[in-house]
Amino acid sequence: MSDLVVVEETQILAEQADSSILAEEVKTIEILAVADQGPPGPRGLPGPEGGATLVTVGAVPLSGHSAVACNSAGLLVPADCTNPSHRGAVLGLVADAYSPGDEAVVQTAYVLEHAGWTWAPGPVFVGTAGQPTQNLPIGALFSQALGQALSATRVLVDVQPPITIA
Structure with missing residues (x-):
């Protein structure tokens, strides 16, 4: 903490014959010592890598x-472009499999790699039942x-x- 000294002055500007006084109060604050950084607190639990968030998996x-x-x-479910309640609720992709009640790491800004994918260069969209796709299915909303x-x-x-289709 800083050590502070507060100096208060009262300067009499005018004194009237009827015992009234016009005065101005001036406060001056001087800092005598600057605070130092305290000891570090305990380290928290590690969070997900940058570009990710933790969300609990649904049923x-x-x-x-x-x-x-x-x-x-507010629980995670497989995203589906044919489900109207998922419009505006898609968060990203998960790299790993998760069971109900697990805290899942959702990638929101990350390069994700999977040997089983066979993408062509270009956009990847929300498909059905959580499967990413490059071709929207019939019935996409x-x-x-x-x-x-x-x-x-x-x-x-x-x-x-999202862009509304139907």
């Missing part, structure tokens, strides 16, 4: 490398880019706002 298990959305309870395919096995996750 349905999540497959790895799938698109996810938040349901009305909205289109939402999850990111860009950088190669056949790599996607730069960069979720964009």
Whole structure:
């Protein structure tokens, strides 16, 4: 903490014959010592890597490398472009599989790689049942880019706002 000294002065500006006094109060604050940084606090639990967030998985298990959305309870579910409640609720992709109740790491700005993918360069969209796609399925109610395919096995996750189709 800083040590502070407060000096108060009263300067009499005028004194009247009827015993009234016009005075001005002046406060001066002087800092005598500057505070030093205190000791560091305890280290918190490690969070996800940058470009990710932790969200609890809902009642349905999540497959790895799938698109996810938040349901009305704020829990993760497989994202689906044919489900109107998922419009505006898609968060990103998960790299790993998760069970109900797990804290899942959702990638929101990250390069995700999966040997089982066979992308063509270009946008990757929310498909059905959590599966990312480059071709919207029949019955899609909205289109939402999850990111860009950088190669056949790599996607730069960069979720964009949804576009209503139907």
